Amino acid sequence: MLTLRVIHTHLLLWLLAGAVGSGDYREGYDRKDFETRSEALDLTPGIPIQLTDRATPLGLPPSVHSIDEKALALGRELFFDRRLSVNGTVSCGMCHIPEQGFTQNELATPVGVEGRSVKRNAPALYNVVYLPELFFDGRETSLEQQIWAPLLAINEMANPDQGSVVRRLAGIRGYADAFAEVYADGLTADNLGDALASYQRALVSGNSRFDRWFFGGEANALNELEQQGFRVFREQGCAACHAVGREAALFTDHGYYNTGIGYQAANRERTRSMQIAPGVTIPLAEPVEVERESDDGLAERTGRDRDRWRYRVPSLRNVALTAPYMHDGSLPTLAAVIDYYERGGSADPQLDAWILPLDMDEQERRALLGFLAALNGDNVAALAADARSVQIGDTTHGG
Numbered sequence: 400m401l402t403l404r405v406i407h408t409h410l411l412l413w414l415l416a417g418a419v420g421s422g423d424y425r426e427g428y429d430r431k432d433f434e435t436r437s438e439a440l441d442l443t444p445g446i447p448i449q450l451t452d453r454a455t456p457l458g459l460p461p462s463v464h465s466i467d468e469k470a471l472a473l474g475r476e477l478f479f480d481r482r483l484s485v486n487g488t489v490s491c492g493m494c495h496i497p498e499q500g501f502t503q504n505e506l507a508t509p510v511g512v513e514g515r516s517v518k519r520n521a522p523a524l525y526n527v528v529y530l531p532e533l534f535f536d537g538r539e540t541s542l543e544q545q546i547w548a549p550l551l552a553i554n555e556m557a558n559p560d561q562g563s564v565v566r567r568l569a570g571i572r573g574y575a576d577a578f579a580e581v582y583a584d585g586l587t588a589d590n591l592g593d594a595l596a597s598y599q600r601a602l603v604s605g606n607s608r609f610d611r612w613f614f615g616g617e618a619n620a621l622n623e624l625e626q627q628g629f630r631v632f633r634e635q636g637c638a639a640c641h642a643v644g645r646e647a648a649l650f651t652d653h654g655y656y657n658t659g660i661g662y663q664a665a666n667r668e669r670t671r672s673m674q675i676a677p678g679v680t681i682p683l684a685e686p687v688e689v690e691r692e693s694d695d696g697l698a699e700r701t702g703r704d705r706d707r708w709r710y711r712v713p714s715l716r717n718v719a720l721t722a723p724y725m726h727d728g729s730l731p732t733l734a735a736v737i738d739y740y741e742r743g744g745s746a747d748p749q750l751d752a753w754i755l756p757l758d759m760d761e762q763e764r765r766a767l768l769g770f771l772a773a774l775n776g777d778n779v780a781a782l783a784a785d786a787r788s789v790q791i792g793d794t795t796h797g798g
């Protein structure tokens with residue numbers, strides 16, 4: 400048995416060191432004497448936090464949604480329950496991992512039921528409550544409706560239809576009662592959407608050091624380098640799309656632009672090497688053609704040729720935690736993103752007019768990177784610990 404003190408010390412260490420960030424600690428992964436830092440789940444029991452009725456954090460606009468506390472708690476449980484997938488293997492939280500910025504740091508494009516690959520990078524879910532349009536092509540506008548995309552996609556959770564999800568949940572002891580406690584009409588497809596949306600709307604994260612400096616007037620919240628980085632960010636035109644307002648900043652104007660990534664992905668060279676373990680790559684004798692699902696971006700929704708390879712501008716809040724980057728996860732680090740913009744994107748003739756080769760010296764590059772790393776919200780570790788307060792794999796509603 401663990402004593403309470405051990406658990407407390409453990410939680411503290413876990414929160415301080417590495418609870419949020421990339422996945423497993425990987426230095427020396429390829430050596431025989433490598434020791435993992437991963438913890439057994441019973442050593443990371445999680446700490447629930449109050450997610451409703453909070454004051455709007457510095458840097459974010461007020462939200463118009465009020466969230467029901469019980470619906471939120473139910474939604475949090477559902478979000479981490481693998482039994483929402485057709486064969487009980489994949490939960491929402493496996494592609495949107497709380498300790499990895501509610502995205503997945505290990506894979507450019509995540510893997511769903513039976514190892515099938517999804518074509519896009521999993522977006523971080525912080526501050527989704529502020530997004531008028533969801534997905535990289537904006538094809539969905541409501542969080543309540545959005546859930547059916549992953550729940551029914553053959554390469555995500557692979558359920559045949561809405562009814563089968565509702566019937567499966569109804570067969571799990573406890574869920575029918577839990578829904579009845581929150582909703583007058585109990586367990587329905589709409590209420591499943593409402594519960595999951597309630598949890599996701601609470602994943603609000605602001606009050607970064609940038610916010611305290613820019614909106615809160617705390618002169619020393621950003622160091623010299625980071626302040627210079629913000630100037631570079633504006634001078635180099637980044638803020639034209641990753642917008643910063645007077646009272647709040649979502650670092651997106653909610654628009655769709657072609658930064659050249661789609662063109663680059665479509666014209667990528669044939670694969671000449673293969674990663675067989677993290678950090679371990681072997682050259683291939685013959686280059687191989689990797690089969691890729693095509694991705695036309697906004698054009699998939701509008702059908703217009705000029706919208707090909709235009710993607711929604713992602714927020715840059717918590718961006719240091721959400722590698723890899725871009726809609727296909729093709730850029731592994733923030734430094735790689737900055738290099739990409741510095742080169743002026745790709746050779747796509749339909750590039751947005753704002754995407755031009757940049758003129759930055761080494762100092763400015765470092766400053767920009769420092770600035771991007773100062774956009775982490777103050778509650779990311781608390782949100783991850785809160786997520787882990789859910790009993791994973793069963794117990795409360797054991798079926």
Ligand code: HEC
Nearest residue numbers: 490491494509510511517519520521522533534535549555
């Ligand atoms: C197999 C991995 C996977 C699973 C499982 C998964 N997602 Fe996602 N999620 C993604 C990917 C990839 C995208 C981006 C898809 C796109 O833009 O076309 C996404 C997008 C989203 C978005 C839109 C965010 C934005 O910025 O527009 C939300 C919200 C979301 N997922 C919530 C959920 C919920 C709720 C569940 C469980 C019901 C879930 N996801 C299950 C991979 C996954």
Ligand code: HEC
Nearest residue numbers: 636637640656660710711712713724725726736740751753
């Ligand atoms: C013309 C509008 C525009 C400009 C200007 C712009 N961006 Fe972007 N940015 C985008 C779009 C659109 C994406 C998503 C592209 C994709 O997914 O393929 C993006 C993606 C990113 C990402 C990846 C975020 C993620 O979560 O994957 C980062 C980081 C970023 N931009 C930083 C910058 C910086 C720094 C600058 C200035 C040097 C800049 N951007 C200039 C539109 C723009």
